[in-house]
Amino acid sequence: MSTVTRTPVQQETSFAGRRRLRGLAWLMVRQHRAALIACTAATVIGAAWIIHERGTMLDSLHAAGWPAKPVDTLDPDMVQRLDGSFSDVARYIGYLPLLFGVFIGAPLISADQEHGTARLVSTQSVPRLRWLLWKLGFALGLVLMTTGVLGALFGWWWRAVRPVVSSTWLDGTVFDNSLPVLTALVLFTTTLGIVVGALVRRAVAAMTVTFFVTAAALLGADYFRNRLATPRRVAFPLDGAHPAVLTDAVQVDQWVGTASGKVYGWGTCVNDAAPEACRAKLGIVNSVWDYFGYDQMATLQWTAAGLLVGAGVVFVAVAVLRTRRTAL
Known part of the structure; x- marks a missing residue:
């Protein structure tokens, strides 16, 4: 009789012990x-x-x-x-x-x-x-x-x-x-x-x-x-190669600019009848990039x-x- 009574208790205790x-x-x-x-x-x-x-x-x-x-x-x-x-x-x-x-x-x-x-x-x-x-x-x-x-x-x-x-x-x-x-x-x-x-x-x-x-x-x-973050800006000659700082960089915006630092929209003078003369008149000599560097x-x-x-x-x-x- 005592064995029958204790068996469920022992099983329940054993189950509880196994449950972590x-x-x-x-x-x-x-x-x-x-x-x-x-x-x-x-x-x-x-x-x-x-x-x-x-x-x-x-x-x-x-x-x-x-x-x-x-x-x-x-x-x-x-x-x-x-x-x-x-x-x-x-x-x-x-x-x-x-x-x-x-x-x-x-x-x-x-x-x-x-x-x-x-x-x-x-x-x-x-x-x-x-x-x-x-x-x-x-x-x-x-x-x-x-x-x-x-x-x-x-x-x-x-x-x-x-x-x-x-x-x-x-x-x-x-x-x-x-x-x-x-x-x-x-x-x-x-x-x-x-x-x-x-x-x-x-x-x-x-x-x-x-x-x-x-x-x-x-x-x-x-x-x-x-x-x-604030993008960086770099200027380089209009028809020149990209500088090394643009390696792995992500371009945010692009402009054209003068030697003094004044910038115009990248499409400035593009549709003009004489683009070269237009750029010369405005003094545009640089391509200007706003970018995020890889660093x-x-x-x-x-x-x-x-x-x-x-x-x-x-x-x-x-x-x-x-x-x-x-x-x-």
Whole structure:
């Protein structure tokens, strides 16, 4: 009789001993296991894909004689194919901000509020703030894990084949998909989804609103990228070779100018009946470029990352205050 009575207790104790996660940690993994599995799979598959594509690209280029041969002497069809492979990977990575905002951020709090899970957790002697911090920490942890690995590997690939890739370092293809901007951008969209979910309190509605708001924010990010720092300016003879400072530089604007430094629009005198006489009359002798040098890339990326993370902190604060002050 005593054996029969103790057996269930022993089994329950044994099961509890084997379960390493307890409390809110177990709840987060259990509740968001689909997101955890999806992010882990995306990280592993994406990392393997980038490593494979990088190795294949370098093997093809080395077999063709690069870097001993200049890029413009290589088979253009091969270069175009390799550049297309690079762009394909970049395009898929570029979906991450939207996916995380819609599928991780938006339903994180709103789904619990809609289905009553938040109210149930609050009745189990768990302070609401602690539950919120666990939810936020779990979601942002997924962001850091996924984007940290993929952003680092993508930047590693790009730096190895930079002269071959047609995208400049200021294009979204490179700038937004490598560290630290990728992580900051996904943190921004995820926290944006979280605050939308906290305000809307319905998962599907929050996901829909987040989709359109995030798409608009990403378009705005493209507009402000060239405004993160002050471009440099260089003048050189109108028909002369580009100076060395323009190597790997990204042109922002182009002018024509006089020896004294006065500038005109680049189309000045182009459509005139006598362009040379027109330029001589105005004293135009130089081509003037506004540009960002390659050495400014880190400054621009960290500036963008800082602004995005700052906005994310504001979104988190709004979501916490809204959730703490609203009845579950």
